[in-house]
Amino acid sequence: MASKGSLKTPKGTRDWVGGDLHLRDHIFTVLERHGGVPLDTPVFELRSVLSEKYGEESRLIYNLEDQGGEACSLRYDLTVPFARWLSMRSDVQHIKRYQIAKVYRRDQPAISRGRLREFYQCDFDIAGVFDPMIPDAEILCIIAEVFEAFQIGVTVKLNHRKILDGMFEVAGVPKDKIRTTSSAVDKLDKAPWDEVRKELLDKGLSEEVADRVGTYVRRSGSMREMLDNLRLDSELGANKFLMEGLADMELLASYLEAMNVVDKVSFDLSLARGLDYYTGLIYEVVVLPDPANPATLQVGSIAAGGRYDELVGMYGRRPLPCVGISFGVDRIFTLLDARRKKKSGSDLTNQAEVYIMAFGGKEFDGLLLERMRVARQLWAAGIRAEFAAKVKPKPLQQFNASEGVPVAVMLGQEELDAGQVRVKQLHGGDKNAASKDKGQLVPRENLVEEVRKLLASIQLEQE
């Protein structure tokens, strides 16, 4: 038997209940609008499928115990399982797929900031050979639409791996130090330049090279500003890699203008992204600080992604270019929760549309079977209905239980004998008990129709 002390979820995990889970529907609506097909993969993969995909971060992978059989690990993200699936499904030449699922990292948890060991990601990716930057632009459009739906103000920071690597080359960073330089520079959103510079020197860059890196990467601004700025730099213009990246970004700017999302993005030369598999455009979505919601100050990045054209090919069957985005669902929940908690306290509010009650005098038997008949009829009509699970419920019990439910169906023996029931709009909790409004008498056989009418009129009132 479990002792009292151990009655908890494992470290870095949590339960989700009620309204929080319905928030995900906002994301799905947007993703399906863009032709997303849902995919669901196993929570664990063969260990070989995950290996050599995450670089240094691999040490955070959870393994299953060796109980005889295959070596398996819990998934670390949704991108690698998608690439594995694409490699297996050679009949799929192009697809837009989305997946919402939990991923696992044995990291130090920080629950208040939404950093957990088990957390939800929601990924949308476009795989296939297309003309440059068209799918990339659609992904950025999706990002804008998702956060518009949640009414969360964001900026999408953009950069391009080829521009970044080109700049490092021009600055004089040796080829074998490009990835480590990149990961140091990525910290500029949290650390001051002095600290990053020190890390670059520790990693073996000369002061001169480090300072040139610093001049290049500490620049950000609108797409057009930054493009003009980079075009003017003749030293950078000599780097082939960088010019390829710039051409991509020019194209992207025109697409984002056409889609009217260019004002959501910022071209930020310090953005680098940790994972090795990105090959082109990269992006990270940060929340705009909102003083009315302190959670916006803590949460930081809430979505990120980029283009990864070589990951599918790593499984040795075929190459397939991909671009995608991962939404950090738990962090989005943390933000919305902080906003929502101000409005309603409970995570378990009653969602019923109709509460079925019965009343009577001394001889009152509770009319349970009749309440059941009515419930079944309403359920069959698709109406969310409840009744007290008591043989003889008291009036006040029934009114209290109907808190938050908009409509009551009221049964009494006399009315039933006359083939009638009462339908009444409720106004919250025990206030109803005192109310003199007895509702409307309607023929028993018109019940569903009358309930629907009343629900529709209440809906209209509230709009």
Added chain:
Amino acid sequence: MASKGSLKTPKGTRDWVGGDLHLRDHIFTVLERHGGVPLDTPVFELRSVLSEKYGEESRLIYNLEDQGGEACSLRYDLTVPFARWLSMRSDVQHIKRYQIAKVYRRDQPAISRGRLREFYQCDFDIAGVFDPMIPDAEILCIIAEVFEAFQIGVTVKLNHRKILDGMFEVAGVPKDKIRTTSSAVDKLDKAPWDEVRKELLDKGLSEEVADRVGTYVRRSGSMREMLDNLRLDSELGANKFLMEGLADMELLASYLEAMNVVDKVSFDLSLARGLDYYTGLIYEVVVLPDPANPATLQVGSIAAGGRYDELVGMYGRRPLPCVGISFGVDRIFTLLDARRKKKSGSDLTNQAEVYIMAFGGKEFDGLLLERMRVARQLWAAGIRAEFAAKVKPKPLQQFNASEGVPVAVMLGQEELDAGQVRVKQLHGGDKNAASKDKGQLVPRENLVEEVRKLLASIQLEQE
């Protein structure tokens, strides 16, 4: 790098894609109608939370590797995590909760019959102190509604732990052999009586006792038939336990009659259910064999559950009676898949409502930016829209890609210069290219409105 041979999902697991995942919405609709609140718990629990809950079956539990920290295991079902959650949330006195999630069993997989190592369960449970059998009746009503929604014919086999144990007592089964007798009897749906009888003798019952057990349990029929039958047996009538169970079943029969689901159930005295934690009513849902769908012959039980009044109390904080049902989602998918595959071959059909095309003569530049503007406008209006991710797509490419999409928006430079676009109903694939119907010219600014109108009229046509 993964070798080609290992490019697969782990044994007993599979990927789900496309339409299959949308099938779950049918279940959710029913469960929310009954006031279900969604709950989501971690995929792994502290090992101590799972221990001593599953009897013999514990050996099938998956453990996480010991990488320092707490001992954790993948969940085995959704009932025990729910009980753990109820123990922790002492503010919750009663709740209807549902959860759909994957559970894990290191069993021998048999994929064609829908038996996997990772599989979906969807649970609906009612926790709280209520008058007897009212929540139990609602659960049976939910079962009926879910399978009505899926148009799957089922029978719900019912029994009661107290009736079962009482019968065994009357038959002379020693107290310490009641659970093993029960699990042998549970096999009667798959094995002939002779085999079960042999197992009982092996377990140490005398021939006489085994035969009396056989006489009792090999009976099933409608609720009323079986209740009358049991009431007539004076020997059984002397057993207190059994009489309590019978009283429950009488009550249940009247409730099921009121809810009009009594014809879906069969009272089956051989039903025992393997898990230890059941204390009252138990049930198992079996598919009615349908010669037109061979999967119905293989799948067997597709949902099961019962009352477990003591599980929450096992965590030492408070008792809380519960009753619930687990739907075997993968087996339901297997059934529906077999039916659906006859209709449509692919699991990746296009769900878009509008395909945006562009056409032009020699100087045609593809009108990509204009296609993007239109797409963004339709997306913002909540319409599922797609366009070719090509700068200059060919007409036939666009028609082929629009296969299955009901409406096209067609752009041409001339029309755009006059502030117009074409809106056209599609009839499937390249047949459209040959069609002489050029659609309707509408003002660019009325586009969303005109698309909505056309979609609505197509919808009406199809109903």
